[in-house]
Amino acid sequence: MLRPNLPKPPQNPLNQQSFEQNYRDVCNLLLSLTHSRSLPKGLQLHSHVLKSGLQTIPLISHHLINFYSKNQLPLHSRQIFEEASRKSSTTWSSVISSFAQNELPVLAIEYFRRMLGAQLRPDDHIYPSVAKSCAILNRLDVGQSVHCLAVKTGYEFDVFVGSSVVDMYAKCGEIRDARKVFDEIPEKNVVSWSGMIYGYTQLGQDEEALRLFKQAMVENLDVNDFTFSSVIRVCGNSTLFELGRQIHGLCFKTNFDLSSFVGSSLVSLYSKCGVIEGAYRVFDEIPVKNLGMWNAMLIASAQHVHTDNALDLFKQMESAGMKPNFITFLCVLYACSHAGLVEKGQYYFSLMREYGIEPGEQHYATLVDLLGRAGKLQEAVKIIDEMPIEPTESIWGALLTGCRIHGDTELAASVADRVFELGPVSSGLHVLLSNAYAAAQRFEEAAKVRKMLRDRGVKKETGxxxxxxxxxxxxxxxxxxxxxxxxxxxxxxxxxxxxxxxxxxxxxxxxxxxxxxxxxxxxxxxxxxxxxxxxxxxxxxxxxxxxxxxxxxxxxxxxxxxxxxxxxxxxxxxxxxxxxxxxxxxxxxxxxxxxx
DNA sequence: ATAGGGTTAG
Incomplete structure (x- = not known):
């Protein structure tokens, strides 16, 4: 385990009196530094705390744990926790929260267990962090026992505990349990509602999500940018343009249309509904654009084959100092692929590594698609042979599509042979494989593949x-x-x-x-x-x-x-x-x- | 005196 590099404790702690004088100032300063996330000043203050021996005061160590949590240094939080002489339930709560917030859910659960082992009774502040950790890990079993414990200790009706358990069940795919817990929260707030609505959208239960949103509207309940971004996403996925536009109107009235989260959903809504001008308009009006916002606009311009705009957006991102992530590159590669820009695509693909992003399955699939459509089938094969991950169905599919477009029946058939060695495949790929054999005049195999399809009772999707x-x-x-x-x-x-x-x-x-x-x-x-x-x-x-x-x-x-x-x-x-x-x-x- | 819950983009 990595040891965080913290200041060393002092040799001679100062006298008791300066303890008291310092105490309040340090507390307030720590709080404000936590709020402003000013790391260097906080580190300075921490070393001052150690020099004056203030770290023995529980409140100070709580503040320090939270300070490091907010600065995304959970291991610093952990060290302060371990060095604390008295560990109250607040101390445990703070450190567990630091783990949960900073992508260490396994540690969060481990410490929760340790806490229970130390015969401490968990309070209402701890459950949300633990439930969140279960949600991240998709551990329904652990989540259920946490929920049970919350019930036993009498916190099941707490709005914080309840909302986090709703989210946990939804993320673990148990939407009915999520709804049960939701229904039983006596004083639901905007987080409970948004969480439930979001839960439905995650599982593709769009109608239920819209119904709940409508109920919230009818009952005149509080909604916010979280709620809006969820329902707008539903409209986008189902291309419900009129409804989406009405909800955009509601966002406008409530000023939530300026949020980046709402903005990205709106851009995606307009784009998916075929109204690219609307997407640009929303994008231009968002004052502070975050990464999701840029990516939403990028994918919109890629889908509408506004290739120059897409590549220009990428340049603007770079000069604005916005660091692209794997989705950004996926969008740019889509843009190149839709326009058949082979060299540009290869350039962006290699640029990923410079940004320290490992190309994923989808990046490879897009690249193979781009090369295949351009007739560079051997290069596409080379990519597949040399890539560090196992080729997926979409990667094989992209190569087969390229073969079909350029009439390379021999390659297609040999690809089909390779794919079949790997075991069962989905129905979409089956069709491509059967066509590949048929085109290569290998009718027996083609018939065999079609029979496999029939035996499995898969029908082609109706257009x-x-x-x-x-x-x-x-x-x-x-x-x-x-x-x-x-x-x-x-x-x-x-x-x-x-x-x-x-x-x-x-x-x-x-x-x-x-x-x-x-x-x-x-x-x-x-x-x-x-x-x-x-x-x-x-x-x-x-x-x-x-x-x-x-x-x-x-x-x-x-x-x-x-x-x-x-x-x-x-x-x-x-x-x-x-x-x-x-x-x-x-x-x-x-x-x-x-x-x- | 103190700690806690939900989100965008494919």
């Missing part, structure tokens, strides 16, 4: 497109005839189809995967979900409003061409989000430059 209209969401599947305005939608497609053909559009049926005859192919492709959604948008929205469509899968090549013609013939702006980026169609062109 869906959806459009928001006010507070309503209209969803379409391919060939869908269930929508109320089906007749008008198909008529619009007919009418548009004629214009498109006059403008030079020819359907490319090679994108239909199923084995059907040619005429049928033509029919299927004409009514892909995104086209129905575009037609709905054309007959629903006023001409100057862009039509925004969300899609769960990648757009097929022919629909991409078709929508270009649709934008030209209708004179409308059409924005389509597929599974990982945005396409903005205008006047017969798409922002992706046909690279996606």
């Amino acid at each position: 869906l497109s959806w459009v928001e209209e006010g507070n309503k969401i209209h969803t379409f599947a391919a060939g869908d005839r269930t929508h109320m305005r089906t007749k008008e939608i198909y008529e619009k497609l007919e009418e548009l189809g004629e214009e498109m053909e006059k403008a030079g559009y020819v359907a490319d049926t090679s994108f239909v995967l199923r084995e059907v005859n040619r005429e049928e192919k033509d029919q299927t492709i004409r009514y892909h979900s995104e086209r129905l959604a575009v037609a709905f948008g054309l007959i629903t929205f006023l001409p100057d409003r862009p039509i925004r469509i969300m899609k769960n899968l990648r757009i097929c090549g022919d629909c991409h061409t078709a929508i270009k013609f649709m934008s030209k013939c209708s004179g409308r702006v059409i924005i389509v989000r597929d599974n990982n980026r945005f396409h903005r169609f205008e006047d017969g062109k798409c922002t992706c430059g046909d690279y996606w």
Whole structure:
């Protein structure tokens, strides 16, 4: 264990009287230094404390423990704790909190056990730190026994203890227990509510999160930036633009829109809903931008293929002295990958190391994707062979996609062989593997892979497109005839189809995967979900409003061409989000430059 | 006299 470098105790402590004189001043000074996190001054004061022998006073040692905790030096806290002659429950509480706050949850729990072993009764101040440590470690078992102990010692209804236990259960995936504890807190406050709402969002229970938020609004309860950032994230994930905008309005009224946390959620909301201008506006208005804020804006510009902006943002970050983290680099690599910038991507990839960040699985996957799409398949293979981590499914998937685009059937098949040696794979990769064998004319293996898929009962995800209209969401599947305005939608497609053909559009049926005859192919492709959604948008929205469509899968090549013609013939702006980026169609062109 | 709970970005 690392020994923190603390000042040595004095040889001759001063007399009793200066103890008393010093005592109050030192206390107040320590408190204010803790508040302002002024480390050098605190270290000076600490050595003064030792010279005058004040460290024997419990209150002083508590203050010192907290001072070092706030300055992220938990091992200094620990040493003061160990050297303290009398250890009250406050002393234990302070040191355990220092561990919990400073990424030493294992030590926090270890000291908690030691404290119980010393026959000390834990008080209400200690439980939150211990519950937090269990949450960080995802140790439901320990968390449950801590909760039990809190009940036994009569603190289960304390709002601090309760809120931290709610958070612990939510983070350990036991949302029902979290809710039970939440419901039983008699005087819930904004932290209890936010914690519960956040818990639901963590587990993807978006509706429940929104319901709780609505209840808080209806009951006129306190909410704050934590609450807002959680619910805005829900809106972003489900692309509920109208609701998100209304909640943005509420943030504005309450001034929480200036918080960086709320700001990053808002940027992500606007971006995910296809309104990139809104994202920039929010970003510009946040006075103090933290790392999350920069990353949110970076990923937004990457998704919308505003590549120059993205790379410029990165430069601005560097000159503002903001240290990029692994997410920042992921965003920048996405930006390069979406624009096919191979050299730039490689440059940023190597820049990571200079910042002391070890590339993770996702960074490698993006790099392999970038190289693969650019046709540099051998370089991609080299990356995979030489990287220090085990290749994941997304990394293999990226390589297979590259092989498919550049028609390297041999490499694809050999990759498939390699992947199968590693054991069972997910359904998404199965499809790629089966296609790889089929393309290499190895039909037996292809059939075998398809059979494996069938045996496991995995179905391909149904392609869906959806459009928001006010507070309503209209969803379409391919060939869908269930929508109320089906007749008008198909008529619009007919009418548009004629214009498109006059403008030079020819359907490319090679994108239909199923084995059907040619005429049928033509029919299927004409009514892909995104086209129905575009037609709905054309007959629903006023001409100057862009039509925004969300899609769960990648757009097929022919629909991409078709929508270009649709934008030209209708004179409308059409924005389509597929599974990982945005396409903005205008006047017969798409922002992706046909690279996606 | 003193200590404690929840967050953003993929």
